[in-house]
Amino acid sequence: MNKIILLLIALAILVGAVLYQQKDRKSRLSSGARKGVEMRELLLPALDVNSVQKIRVKDDKSEVNVALNGTTWAVAERGGYEASFEKISRALLALKEQKNTRKQIVGKESWGKIGVQPPGEPNAYGIGTLVELMDAKGNLKKSLILGANVTSSGNANASPFGGSNERLIRIPEDGDTIWVVGNTFADLETAPENWIEKAFFDVQKLKSVEVTAAKPEDSWKASRANADATEFTLEGAKPGEKLDNGKINLTSLLSAPTFNDVLPKDKVAETMKGALKARLVTFDGFTYDVQTVKQKVADADKYYLTVAVSADIPKERAPVKDEKAEDKKKNDEAFAEEKKKQEEKLAAEKKLSGWAYEVTEYTVSTLLKTRAEVLAAPEKKEDAAAPAAGTAPTSGLPNVTKMLEGLKPAATPPTLTPASSLPEAPKPEIKPAPAPDANPVTGEKPAAPDAKK
Numbered sequence: 001m002n003k004i005i006l007l008l009i010a011l012a013i014l015v016g017a018v019l020y021q022q023k024d025r026k027s028r029l030s031s032g033a034r035k036g037v038e039m040r041e042l043l044l045p046a047l048d049v050n051s052v053q054k055i056r057v058k059d060d061k062s063e064v065n066v067a068l069n070g071t072t073w074a075v076a077e078r079g080g081y082e083a084s085f086e087k088i089s090r091a092l093l094a095l096k097e098q099k100n101t102r103k104q105i106v107g108k109e110s111w112g113k114i115g116v117q118p119p120g121e122p123n124a125y126g127i128g129t130l131v132e133l134m135d136a137k138g139n140l141k142k143s144l145i146l147g148a149n150v151t152s153s154g155n156a157n158a159s160p161f162g163g164s165n166e167r168l169i170r171i172p173e174d175g176d177t178i179w180v181v182g183n184t185f186a187d188l189e190t191a192p193e194n195w196i197e198k199a200f201f202d203v204q205k206l207k208s209v210e211v212t213a214a215k216p217e218d219s220w221k222a223s224r225a226n227a228d229a230t231e232f233t234l235e236g237a238k239p240g241e242k243l244d245n246g247k248i249n250l251t252s253l254l255s256a257p258t259f260n261d262v263l264p265k266d267k268v269a270e271t272m273k274g275a276l277k278a279r280l281v282t283f284d285g286f287t288y289d290v291q292t293v294k295q296k297v298a299d300a301d302k303y304y305l306t307v308a309v310s311a312d313i314p315k316e317r318a319p320v321k322d323e324k325a326e327d328k329k330k331n332d333e334a335f336a337e338e339k340k341k342q343e344e345k346l347a348a349e350k351k352l353s354g355w356a357y358e359v360t361e362y363t364v365s366t367l368l369k370t371r372a373e374v375l376a377a378p379e380k381k382e383d384a385a386a387p388a389a390g391t392a393p394t395s396g397l398p399n400v401t402k403m404l405e406g407l408k409p410a411a412t413p414p415t416l417t418p419a420s421s422l423p424e425a426p427k428p429e430i431k432p433a434p435a436p437d438a439n440p441v442t443g444e445k446p447a448a449p450d451a452k453k
Contacts, residue, residue: 036177079264116147
């Protein structure tokens with residue numbers, strides 16, 4: 001009996017030991033799995049940005065695809081319009097050089113809580129922003145999911161405006177490891193309009209502008225004699241008509257304009273129906289043929305513009321009589337430099353032809369004004385005729401008769417008659433002047449001397 005009891009005790013101890021070893025082994029395996037990948041310095045080590053020729057950025061609402069087409073990046077969602085190389089290079093270099101701040105281990109069941117769920121996951125919440133980097137053939141090189149921003153006290157990357165500049169990132173090949181980096185990657189957004197190249201045309205030294213409206217009476221043209229003049233003159237002005245330069249600022253018309261978005265070329269014709277036309281000519285020989293229109297889109301007014309650019313750039317500098325050799329060399333170099341600059345400007349602006357751009361109302365408000373709206377108010381002529389009887393004088397004194405209600409001037413002013421006539425004053429007696437030798441008192445002359453004596 002004792003032997004049986006001892007055997008049972010030994011068996012229990014053995015079973016317990018086996019169970020303990022299995023539990024310990026499972027614990028160690030689980031612990032090893034939760035460690036994830038080893039901590040590393042860079043988020044995407046060995047990323048070759050030069051091999052990336054396509055970028056896809058997608059969330060649960062929208063996506064954008066930009067790809068290298070020859071030597072130019074293009075935005076697929078905008079009909080192949082040129083993408084901003086500066087934005088693309090900035091985003092790729094940020095990914096290549098980004099260092100990890102720290103890491104966390106987060107299981108799949110908690111990915112939604114930190115916003116690193118991949119787009120397209122059924123019934124998922126906490127969808128992040130998927131970023132895919134591909135080569136020329138569309139082969140995936142790297143992918144990552146941008147999650148929630150991190151807010152933590154005492155964070156060296158904390159923003160002075162509140163919040164933080166840190167973000168959680170999940171790289172699918174790294175399993176449950178979630179990386180914390182000191183960068184929000186603001187350039188990696190899904191709005192296609194924010195990826196397009198925003199360089200636009202620039203009207204400088206405007207010489208004349210001619211607006212052709214649907215109604216001939218609404219059309220107008222203005223010009224100035226030289227580039228230093230601050231005011232434009234209305235051409236074809238009728239008597240009494242004058243351009244109101246205070247209402248419109250033509251000197252800066254379409255100077256360094258901007259745009260918000262661009263329409264694919266297949267939508268241009270329909271969008272620009274009924275557009276107003278304008279031609280702008282500069283003193284540098286550039287001509288801009290512009291069309292603009294206002295359209296109601298989703299209960300909001302939107303303004304669109306197209307532009308076609310041409311230029312007459314002198315090929316040679318006009319000879320100068322008696323020009324010194326040293327001056328000629330300096331002037332020739334300056335001319336060649338300016339000519340190159342103008343040719344580059346023309347080449348860049350000619351690329352804008354055929355596209356319709358969404359602009360602000362302020363950009364095209366001057367062009368949308370009718371002839372009547374750009375004219376100065378007619379001058380009021382002063383009545384130079386003498387004032388009628390009983391009216392206030394024009395010397396600036398107030399008209400008292402208008403100040404007292406009901407007071408009217410008499411039709412004929414009354415004549416005042418003196419009460420009695422006054423006697424006429426006696427006329428003074430005029431006497432001849434006395435002789436020089438007369439008595440000053442009596443006026444008598446002295447007796448003549450006796451000749452006999």
